[in-house]
Amino acid sequence: MGHSQADKAATRERVLRIASRRIRTDGVNRPGVAELMREAGLTHGGFYKHFDSRDDLIAQAAAFALAEGTAKMERSAHKNDEDPRAGLIDAYLAKQHRDGPATGCALVTLGAAAGRGDSHFKEAYEKQVRTYLDLIAGLDDGGEDAHAEAMLTLSALVGAVLMSRAVADKHFSDELLKTVTDQLTRDDSRPVAA
Template sequence: MGHSQADKAASRERVLRVAARKVRAEGVNRPGVADLMKEAGLTHGGFYKHFASRDDLIAQASAVALAEGSAKMERAARKNEQDPRAGLVGAYLAPQHRDAPATGCALVTLGAAAGRGDQHFKEAYEKQVRAYLDLIAGLGDDSEQARAEAMLTLSALVGATLMARAVADPHLSDELLKTVAGRLGRHASGAPSDAA
């Protein structure tokens, strides 16, 4: 007895969601097809009904993982009505975001892979970078300066989160998040920096 088209689409979506979570948490090289299918509640044999290859699945899952971040960033910005940029920075550089890569921003996890990836992967990554830049720039005025500030902010957010996840010392990890958040706040407000 065959599955209906709706069942097939639901199964495919379930595999994509599992794979998106895995590529955010582990990168693109680790998730194996058998493990992904098992976690999605499906058999390994059904994989090729949904995807042409493992590379096809990982590419699609990476695109899903990247796209899911936009809604989260918009929600974070809206939480602080007085200063949406501070809300976004605070949420992005929170220990909770650092500690949950499977549900966090895929720009952090997938940056190196996108840099080495094919054109489609680079385009999916670029699409999210552009979406985040537009979001961040839109939180200020609509100027060339706002675009430059958005690039600085996004680079600092992604870089600080990446390093905070990568270092072994938990105190240094916390310090990276706190310091970058503080400096971004000062920079946005125009307060003088005491850095040389």
């Protein structure tokens, strides 16, 4: 790749990284092209060297944001060698994740937009859901219920972070994270609280 091609690729990635953070904090409808390009240190006119349209940028930024989470999930799982599933749960339901939507899991922030999005957006979202399900199922002993357990776990993780960000009472938000963490990591030999 020539120097100018490498520069163009680096610039494109910088714009995608900025846009992926902005859509996770502000939603897919808010950041304008001029604003994103300014934040990247570029002019609005240079936008079309990298993207066909704003919709193209947003779709690519959403896919970028979704895919960025895979490495984070894998690192989280490996923080606890004794119980990788618990490590992943602890990291996902941490207050830092709740308080950092710009760099947090895009499944939480982009779910509603994906539900209203076009087929490409839905496919990118689905691909990430399936990737996480495989990752989580692989952390368990691989029993016949591993896929179903992974679906339940991922749904609880995404839902808990979404709700903990949406409520006004910080103590209640903390309680949501702690309770879901405790329930997902509880010893299965103990009875579940009613």
